[in-house]
Amino acid sequence: MAKHLDFTIPGSLPRPLYQNHAFGRDEIPEHLLPTKIHSTSGSVTSADALLTRSLTETLVLTRTSALASTPSVIADFGFAVAGIPFIHVSAIDAPGGSVVVDFAVSEGYPGIKLDDGDGPYPFSAGADTSRKARFRINHIGYHDAKYIQGSQRWMKITLVSPGPCSVTIALAGFLPATSNVPVDRLPGQFECSDSSLNELWGYGARTIQLNCAPVRTIPPPWQVSEDMGILVDSQRCNSYGWGGSWTDYEAEFDAMVIEGGLAWTVRQGGGMPSILFQLVTNEKATVTEMWWGYYNKQQTTLVPVLLASAEISTLVGQNEWYRIKTRCVGEEPFVISINGTEVATFKQGNVKAEGMSLIAVSVTNSNYPYVPKGSVGIGAGADQVCRFRNMLVRSVPSQQVLYASGLNTPAVLSDFGVGWNQFPFIFDGAKRDRYPWAADIITGGKTLYYSTAGSEYVRGNIVASMLRCKASKKTPGLLPGGAPPGTDFNRSGDSMFTILSVNYSLYLILVIYDYWMFTGDNDLLRLCWERIEGCLEYCKQKLNEDNLIHVMGMDAGDYDYYNGLQQGVSTKRNALYVAVLRACSKMADSEAIRDPLTAAALQSFADAVAKAIVDKCYNPSNGYFNITDTRTTGFQQETHAWLLRLDIVPPELKKKILPHFASLCTASHNSAPLSFSPNTTNPSPPPVISPIMSAIHVDAAVHAGDEHSTVEKYLRRVWEPMMDKDSEHFTGTTWEFLTAQGKPYKGDFCSYAQLFSCGPTWLLSAHVLGVAPLKPGFEQYRVWPKLRLAGVSWARGTVPTPVGPIDVAWEEKREGWRLSIKAPRGLDGVVVVPDEVWDRKKEIIVGAADVNGTKELEVGRDGVLEVTVTF
CATH class of the missing domain: 1.50.10.10 (Glycosyltransferase)
Known part of the structure; x- marks a missing residue:
C-alpha cells in the first residue's frame, strides 16, 4: 500500500467557539477594559486601578482650583474595540455635588492627544457624532453614554470641572456592541508557517467583527419624551426624509437650550453637506451662525466653513422654550426670527450646485453653494445639549402644511431616519x-x-x-x-x-x-x-x-x-x-x-x-x-x-x-x-x-x-x-x-x-489555503493553493459553508507535498495540484493507491481526500 508523507505541522487549530453566527451563541458580553495605562497628566492617583475589574481599587482625579491643570489619564486597549462608553464612579467631592468628566477616544495615538479625540464624524447617524462622551455626574454608580463609539484603541478620561473638586472612578471602558470572539476561534480559520501572515489574516477578521452590527443594537441619536419632545446631545442634524424636493418654505419649531446651543438645517439634500444654522449661547451673548457643512466642529475632510454670524440683542436663556422660524424663498436672504421677532438675515450662496458636485465646491465665506431645494433638519453642535418640539413646515406662498409634528412620539425617529437599525x-x-x-x-x-x-x-x-x-x-x-x-x-x-x-x-x-x-x-x-x-x-x-x-x-x-x-x-x-x-x-x-x-x-x-x-x-x-x-x-x-x-x-x-x-x-x-x-x-x-x-x-x-x-x-x-x-x-x-x-x-x-x-x-484563504466555491452554496468547490509565498511551507484552515466546514491542510518539504481535505458529505469537490508541485512530481498518491493522470483530482462524495506528491 502506498504511504503518504507525514505531516509535521505543529499543534492543531483551536476549536471554533461557534459555527454560523457572527455574534457567538456562547459569547458572554462583558465590559471591555484597558490593558495598559499609557500616561497621566495633572493630579492623578492609582491610574492602574482602571486595569482591574475590582470596584474597590479606584482611580482618583483631583483638581485643586480653576487655575490648576485638568487631570487626565490615557489608557490603551491594545487593539481596536467597539461599544458604549461607561464609567463607574465611587465618590464625588465637589461644590454642589456634581462634576463633569470627558471620555475621549481615538483609533490611533495621535488623536487621543486632542481634547475631543480623533473626531467628530458627522456623515452618518450610525454612531456618536462626537468622539468624546461628556458625563455630567451627580451620583455614584454606573454611568453609560448614550451612543456607540465604533472603533478605538485609546481612551482618555479627563476631569474638566473647575476645582476644587475630585472624582473617584473604579471602572472605565465599553459595553460591547460587537462580537469579541478571539479571531482564532471563529468559524473560518487560517494558519501557516509565517506568523506575520496569520496575524494579518486575523486583522481582517477583527475588522469584520467591528463592522457587524446585530439588529436593533444601534441606539437612536435622539431621546424622545411625550412632554418634552426630542433631547439631542452633541449629535449632528438629521433631516425629515420626505422633504428633499421642498423649495420655498418656512420652518418653525420650539427649541430649548440646555447647554451651549442648538442647530438646524434647511434645504438639505440626502447625504450631502448643507446650510447649517447654529444658535450659540453663553452668559454674555447669544449668536446665530450660518455654516456650510454637516457640523460646526473642524474635521479633516468635508470641512465645515463658518459663513457668517450675527449677535442677537435678546439673550437666549437656558432651560426656556423659544419659537424659532426660518424663511427660505428662492435666492432671497434667509430670515431667522425668535418668538416672532426677526433676529438675523443671511444671504444665500452664489455657486449653483447639487448632488455630489456640492462636495467639489471650494467653499469660503464669500463663495459657497446656493441650493434651491432640500429638507429641514434639527440637531446640536459640539458640546451642545438641547430640546425640540412642535415642528411646522409650510410652503411659501401657499402656506400648505408640508410637515407637522409634536416631535414627542417614537414615530418621529422614523420621520427623520434615526430609529433603531431594523436589519443586521x-x-x-x-x-x-x-x-x-x-x-x-x-x-x-x-x-x-x-x-x-x-x-x-x-x-x-x-x-x-x-x-x-x-x-x-x-x-x-x-x-x-x-x-x-x-x-x-x-x-x-x-x-x-x-x-x-x-x-x-x-x-x-x-x-x-x-x-x-x-x-x-x-x-x-x-x-x-x-x-x-x-x-x-x-x-x-x-x-x-x-x-x-x-x-x-x-x-x-x-x-x-x-x-x-x-x-x-x-x-x-x-x-x-x-x-x-x-x-x-x-x-x-x-x-x-x-x-x-x-x-x-x-x-x-x-x-x-x-x-x-x-x-x-x-x-x-x-x-x-x-x-x-x-x-x-x-x-x-x-x-x-x-x-x-x-x-x-x-x-x-x-x-x-x-x-x-x-x-x-x-x-x-x-x-x-x-x-x-x-x-x-x-x-x-x-x-x-x-x-x-x-x-x-x-x-x-x-x-x-x-x-x-x-x-x-x-x-x-x-x-x-x-x-x-x-x-x-x-x-x-x-x-x-x-x-x-x-x-x-x-x-x-x-x-x-x-x-x-x-x-x-480572503486572499490568503482563497489562494494560499486555496478554497473557493464553484457553484452556489459550495455545492461544488475547488481546493487550489496556487499562491506560493516565501517562507510558507505549510498552511491549514477551515472555510465555513452552509452545510458545514471544509477543513484543508497542506505541507511542502524536501521529499514532497501533501494535502488533506475533509468536507461535508454530498458536495462535489476538486483538488488542483499547484503547477510548481506537479512539475517536480515523481509519483502521486491519492487515498490508498498510486495513480496516474491529471493534476485535477475529484473529491469523493464522502468529502475526504488525501493527496501526496513525491519529488
Whole structure:
C-alpha cells in the first residue's frame, strides 16, 4: 500500500467557539477594559486601578482650583474595540455635588492627544457624532453614554470641572456592541508557517467583527419624551426624509437650550453637506451662525466653513422654550426670527450646485453653494445639549402644511431616519462612515464569508437596499448605494436617504452574486432579480454607439471621491459592467430564476462589451488602457486589475500590461503600489495607497499568472504599515487608505477598521489555503493553493459553508507535498495540484493507491481526500 508523507505541522487549530453566527451563541458580553495605562497628566492617583475589574481599587482625579491643570489619564486597549462608553464612579467631592468628566477616544495615538479625540464624524447617524462622551455626574454608580463609539484603541478620561473638586472612578471602558470572539476561534480559520501572515489574516477578521452590527443594537441619536419632545446631545442634524424636493418654505419649531446651543438645517439634500444654522449661547451673548457643512466642529475632510454670524440683542436663556422660524424663498436672504421677532438675515450662496458636485465646491465665506431645494433638519453642535418640539413646515406662498409634528412620539425617529437599525448591517468603517455602503462589501463580504461566517449581515445590507429600490424592466433605475442604518423600512417614497450612481449599482449586483455563491440563498436572489433587471435596463440606456457606458455627474460617482469623477467612458466602469453581465447570466440560468434565454443573451452581450473595451479603450501608444476617453495619460491600478481578473485583456496584451504595474511602485516609501502612476494627468490624483484596489490587484495578478514573488511584494508592502505593532497607528485592524509614506491618509479622518482594507483575509484563504466555491452554496468547490509565498511551507484552515466546514491542510518539504481535505458529505469537490508541485512530481498518491493522470483530482462524495506528491 502506498504511504503518504507525514505531516509535521505543529499543534492543531483551536476549536471554533461557534459555527454560523457572527455574534457567538456562547459569547458572554462583558465590559471591555484597558490593558495598559499609557500616561497621566495633572493630579492623578492609582491610574492602574482602571486595569482591574475590582470596584474597590479606584482611580482618583483631583483638581485643586480653576487655575490648576485638568487631570487626565490615557489608557490603551491594545487593539481596536467597539461599544458604549461607561464609567463607574465611587465618590464625588465637589461644590454642589456634581462634576463633569470627558471620555475621549481615538483609533490611533495621535488623536487621543486632542481634547475631543480623533473626531467628530458627522456623515452618518450610525454612531456618536462626537468622539468624546461628556458625563455630567451627580451620583455614584454606573454611568453609560448614550451612543456607540465604533472603533478605538485609546481612551482618555479627563476631569474638566473647575476645582476644587475630585472624582473617584473604579471602572472605565465599553459595553460591547460587537462580537469579541478571539479571531482564532471563529468559524473560518487560517494558519501557516509565517506568523506575520496569520496575524494579518486575523486583522481582517477583527475588522469584520467591528463592522457587524446585530439588529436593533444601534441606539437612536435622539431621546424622545411625550412632554418634552426630542433631547439631542452633541449629535449632528438629521433631516425629515420626505422633504428633499421642498423649495420655498418656512420652518418653525420650539427649541430649548440646555447647554451651549442648538442647530438646524434647511434645504438639505440626502447625504450631502448643507446650510447649517447654529444658535450659540453663553452668559454674555447669544449668536446665530450660518455654516456650510454637516457640523460646526473642524474635521479633516468635508470641512465645515463658518459663513457668517450675527449677535442677537435678546439673550437666549437656558432651560426656556423659544419659537424659532426660518424663511427660505428662492435666492432671497434667509430670515431667522425668535418668538416672532426677526433676529438675523443671511444671504444665500452664489455657486449653483447639487448632488455630489456640492462636495467639489471650494467653499469660503464669500463663495459657497446656493441650493434651491432640500429638507429641514434639527440637531446640536459640539458640546451642545438641547430640546425640540412642535415642528411646522409650510410652503411659501401657499402656506400648505408640508410637515407637522409634536416631535414627542417614537414615530418621529422614523420621520427623520434615526430609529433603531431594523436589519443586521455590515458597515464600511467601524468609526466612519458607519454606513452600509455596497462598494466596501466587494472585498469585505468575501473576508466575512471566510472568517466570521456572518452572512446575515451582508444579507441585511442587500435587503435594505432592495426595499428602497423601485427599479424594474418597465421602470429602469439604479440601485441604492446603501441605506442609513436608522431607516424605517415600513415606509417608502422618501427623497433624502438614497445615494445613486452607476458604479455603486454595479458593485451591489456583484455583492449579491458573491453572497449567492457563498450561501446558495435562492430566496434572496428571487427578491433581488426584478430590481437587477431594472438596473441593467438603466445601464443599457447609458450605452454609446460602441456599446460602452457613458455617464456624467452623479451617475459617475465612485468610492474614491478624492481622485475625482471618472466621467464619460470609464474603462473601469465598463469592466465592472462586463463582470455584472457575466454574473447576471449565471444568476438568470440558476434554479431560482430559470431564464436560459436571458442568460445566453447577457453572456453574449458581455462578450461584445469586453471586445469594445479592447477596441476603444486600449491605448497602443501607451501600451495600456485609458482611464477614461478624456484621461489618456496615466496607468490606473484598479482598472487594469479588473481587466485582468475578467480576462478582458487578450493573451497577446497581457504580457504588455503586467510590467506597467511596476510604474505604480516608484513613489512610495516601500515600493507599495499607488492607485495611479505618478505621471497621471487631467487631473493628477493624490499619491494614495489603496488597500481595496490592491486586494483586487493581488487577486487579478494571481489569476493572470504573475510571478509569485511580484504578487507577494504587493501583498506584504501594502499592509506592512498596518502590521507594525510599534506604530502609533497600530490597531490590530486594517486601514482605509495610506499615504505614499505609509501613514493613514487624511490623518485621524482615516478609518482604521475599514472593509476596504480587509482583503488579505480572503486572499490568503482563497489562494494560499486555496478554497473557493464553484457553484452556489459550495455545492461544488475547488481546493487550489496556487499562491506560493516565501517562507510558507505549510498552511491549514477551515472555510465555513452552509452545510458545514471544509477543513484543508497542506505541507511542502524536501521529499514532497501533501494535502488533506475533509468536507461535508454530498458536495462535489476538486483538488488542483499547484503547477510548481506537479512539475517536480515523481509519483502521486491519492487515498490508498498510486495513480496516474491529471493534476485535477475529484473529491469523493464522502468529502475526504488525501493527496501526496513525491519529488
